[in-house]
Amino acid sequence: MQLDIGRALKSPGVEFEFALEEARAPEPWHGDELVFERPISLSGVYAAAGESILLRGEVRTTVSAPCADCLEPAVLPVSARVDEVFTREEDPDDPDRFTYEGHVLHLDDLVLGAILLEMPMRLLCRPDCKGLCPICGANLNHTQCACQKEMPSKQPFAALASLLNQDEEV
Ligand SMILES: [Zn+2]
Ligand SMILES: [Zn+2]
Known part of the structure; x- marks a missing residue:
């Protein structure tokens, strides 16, 4: 998932809306344990502030994984907030900080990380499994x-x- 931020770089301080949707669902994850039932979408706003890009939005998709109790697929609609600063240079004090090159943000790591954070410790197929x-x-x-x-x-x-x-x- 990529976002062209050329407009924001030319107009610092101006917020731009965006909406991205992947054409198809990502491959299964974690040894096929986590399956994407739907493509991922991300929408929100972004703006340039100096050399940094501020991006705020919401990730949506639906995943399934084996139920913690019965091992049958448990389906989970996911909606996760993202609020992130991308910098042009890597920050030696903050190696986890996302960076960008040219006028393109690469959003896969941000989006997948936000989805993983929403996964419960024990996913159940239904509350009374x-x-x-x-x-x-x-x-x-x-x-x-x-x-x-x-x-x-x-x-x-x-x-x-x-x-x-x-x-x-x-
Ligand atoms: Zn028995
Ligand atoms: Zn179950």
Whole structure:
């Protein structure tokens, strides 16, 4: 994703609106774990201030990734704010600062970084995902496996109580 900032460089201090949309969705990311369901769009304003370019806007796309509990695809619409300063020269005190050459801003790193920041630590396919059975691995959203019936009783003191009763009888 690129933005031609020639107009802003000729008119410092003037804000220009822009709207960019990629023609197609990016390739999957992180070993195919993060899939882009839609192309990325970015819109906002930019302006030149001296040798710097100020850019403010909103990134939008839709991604999917394996649900943290059941591993089926969990779809997440993403909308992320970006507010960034691009400088012509690299800043030795701030190596993370974005730079530009000529009259073009390269926005891929900014946009992808903003999307990653919006990803939750645990992405779920739905808020009440039931996950996988820890015993047989069945997806409990779709099926009720037999394992649950064999789980321990919810009355752990029942067995103890019957033991005490036996003691009394002796
Ligand atoms: Zn799930
Ligand atoms: Zn099971």
